[in-house]
Amino acid sequence: MKSAQPQQGLPAIVLGIIVALAILIGLNSFVIINPGQAAVLSILGKAQDGALLEGLHFKPPIISAVDIYDVTVQKFEVPAQSSTKDLQQLSASFAINFRLDPVNVVQVRREQGTLQNVVSKIVAPQTQESFKIAAAKRTIEEAITQREELKADFDEALVSRLDKYGIIVLDTSVVDLTFSPEFARAVEEKQIAEQRARRAVYVAKEAEQQAQADINRAKGRAEAQRLLAETLKAQGGELVLQKEAIEAWRQGGSQMPKVLILGDSKSKVPFLFNVGDLTKS
Structure with a gap:
């Protein structure tokens, strides 16, 4: 009777294991994609068409894997160098704000793999090429004095080049611009x-x-x-004498002038003589 008890408990253990595996498989059959994320489903190592956007998604258990990508805004500073129209060396550093297009993350997964590869293999080289395009249109002086126009040409070239890789450029800024x-x-x-x-x-x-x-x-x-x-x-000459009399008085200052001016009411011509002559006589 005692030997029959372990045999009766064995099915319960097996059943428990089966239930646990079923729960584990069930939990592994779904993936939750959060806001700001997009994912790529791979079955037996092959990326499947159609990105997994935010929400709950089914995935085959055991044989599948999900690669999740951050599709929020990314910011990287990228250096660039170029020759200008007059063959002067111009160096710059750009701050690039971009994000991955959620719809195109499958393409990113197949061609670049990780976000780090996107930056090193796509964003950095295309930034360099776009800067060469913008700088080659101008002399070194024009590149410095027409900084806004230089940036506009750079932005246009960069946006068109990164768009085909599923990369959306949101904004760029020139951090530094130096010359030889x-x-x-x-x-x-x-x-x-x-x-x-x-x-x-x-x-x-x-x-x-x-x-x-x-x-x-x-x-x-x-x-x-x-x-x-x-x-x-x-x-007539009367005014000349009057003018000379006035000048003589000015030169005398506050002291008694040496020249005394006399005149009658009928004549405007002053009579001038030296007061010193009177004292001598």
């Missing part, structure tokens, strides 16, 4: 020359203005003398 030391020295020398030229123009204009001011002053003095001459001519 030789050109830097040339720019500095040019700026110094331009400053000297502007200084020379300023000095020339200042001299011209000073000369014009001298001319205007000379014209003013000549006009004043002409008016004085006309007045003297009209009123």
Whole structure:
């Protein structure tokens, strides 16, 4: 009787194992794709058409695998170098904001594999090529002074190149833009020359203005003398003596003037004599 108990417990154990396996297989038959993710279903190592977007999806147990991709915005800084239209070396660093197209993750899985491969094998080389296209349209000076136009040409080239790989470019920015030391020295020398030229123009204009001011002053003095001459001519020599009397008084200052001016009411001509002569007599 005692030996029959283990035999009766064996089916229960087997049944428990079967139920556990069924639960495990059942749980392994579904995959949940969260927002911001997209997945690729592979059966026996072969990627299946049609991306798995967010939600609950069935997958064959044991023989299948699911590769999940982050389709949120990714940001990477990519360096680039190129020659300009006038054969000057130009270096730049671009910050690229992009994301994978969820619908095209199957293509990414088949051609690039991982997101890291996407950056190293696709985004970085295409950034370099796009920068070459934009820089080759301009001289080194134009690349620096027309920075927005340079970026616009770069963006256009990069978007068209990455689109065929299922990569959506959201935004780019130029982190750094540098040129060769030789050109830097040339720019500095040019700026110094331009400053000297502007200084020379300023000095020339200042001299011209000073000369014009001298001319205007000379014209003013000549006009004043002409008016004085006309007045003297009209009123005779009396005004000359009056003017000399006024000047003599000014020169005397606050002291008693040596020249005393006398005149009568009938005549405008002053009579001048030296006060010192009276004291001597």
